[in-house]
Amino acid sequence: MTDSESEVGSGNLMSHLVELRDRVLRMVIAILAIFLCLFYWANDIYTYLAVPLTSHLPEGSTMIAIDVASPFLTPFKLVLMLSIFLAMPVILFQFWAFVAPGLYKTEKRIARPLLVSSILLFYAGIAFAYYVVFPLVFGFFTSVGPEMISISTDIGRYLDFVLSLFFGFGLAFEVPIATIILVAVGITTPKKLGQMRPYVIVGAFVIGMLLTPPDIISQVLLAVPMWILFEAGLIASAIMFKDRNMDSTDDDEAPEEDLASGDESQTEAVEKNNN
Numbered sequence: 001m002t003d004s005e006s007e008v009g010s011g012n013l014m015s016h017l018v019e020l021r022d023r024v025l026r027m028v029i030a031i032l033a034i035f036l037c038l039f040y041w042a043n044d045i046y047t048y049l050a051v052p053l054t055s056h057l058p059e060g061s062t063m064i065a066i067d068v069a070s071p072f073l074t075p076f077k078l079v080l081m082l083s084i085f086l087a088m089p090v091i092l093f094q095f096w097a098f099v100a101p102g103l104y105k106t107e108k109r110i111a112r113p114l115l116v117s118s119i120l121l122f123y124a125g126i127a128f129a130y131y132v133v134f135p136l137v138f139g140f141f142t143s144v145g146p147e148m149i150s151i152s153t154d155i156g157r158y159l160d161f162v163l164s165l166f167f168g169f170g171l172a173f174e175v176p177i178a179t180i181i182l183v184a185v186g187i188t189t190p191k192k193l194g195q196m197r198p199y200v201i202v203g204a205f206v207i208g209m210l211l212t213p214p215d216i217i218s219q220v221l222l223a224v225p226m227w228i229l230f231e232a233g234l235i236a237s238a239i240m241f242k243d244r245n246m247d248s249t250d251d252d253e254a255p256e257e258d259l260a261s262g263d264e265s266q267t268e269a270v271e272k273n274n275n
Contacts, residue, residue: 023094030090035083042075046155049078049162052134056142057151064152074155081163085126089119110184110240118177121229125173126166128225133165137218165218168211172226179233183241190238200230 038045050063065071084091092115100108142151182188193200204226205219212218 020098023098027087027091027094030087031083034086035079038079038082039076042079045082046075046078046159050155050158052130053138053142053153053158055135056139058142061151063155063158065156066154067156070154070156074159078159085123085166088122092119114177114180118174121173121177122170125169125171128173129165129169133169133218133221134162136221137213137215140215140217141213161213165212169222172207172211172222173229175226175229176233176236179230180237180240183237190234190241193234193237197230201227204230 054063065074067073096111096115100111103111179193183190183193201223204223207226208219208221208223212222
């Protein structure tokens with residue numbers, strides 16, 4: 001390699017690093033801007049987040065703060081995580097703008113709708129957890145304990161519990177995207193995925209068991225949507241990649257035809273020998 005070629009290579013590397021730095025800074029600025037806009041209403045946001053639990057608490061019961069700094073740090077952490085969630089479109093757009101120049105046109109045509117769909121599905125998973133799962137789960141938890149127990153949940157532990165469920169349901173709703181990507185890169189086909197349906201159903205319930213509290217309600221509420229979304233991703237991948245599904249069908253039928261022709265030739269050879 002000549003000196004001029006090495007200088008060109010190092011120049012390209014430096015330009016990519018500078019572009020990456022600029023895009024990371026834009027991500028950070030977007031998160032900080034949203035954070036500064038929402039921090040004034042941090043306590044109100046936490047109050048809204050706690051409604052699924054406080055609405056099921058017995059009369060006279062309240063949430064408590066065990067640590068001295070929890071009344072300040074817990075809403076602060078909530079607003080920071082909310083800022084990251086809300087800035088996700090900006091983060092993914094900056095990531096896309098950095099990666100897109102190195103992709104082919106067909107890859108860009110597939111990646112654009114997948115990026116938009118992944119954002120919408122992640123938000124849908126969070127909304128499903130808050131409006132459907134939380135009222136049922138907290139209603140169950142607050143009703144099964146002995147009557148002499150006074151329920152007083154720590155605000156920090158409640159936030160950690162809620163964020164883990166938000167993250168789990170958000171990722172679980174990305175199942176269609178994962179299904180389409182597996183078919184797009186050629187790892188599998190819609191037909192083969194359809195044949196793996198029983199294993200997918202069992203896996204969905206196992207994931208529901210690991211990501212949710214130890215109650216059957218939340219496990220089922222996570223596993224069933226994952227199964228439905230897997231079927232949706234299966235249908236979408238079959239529509240988007242019809243040619244691959246047909247190729248897999250042809251590959252499955254080809255050995256059978258070869259075996260049939262081989263059996264016929266062997267039969268003819270045996271008949272000739274007998275004659």
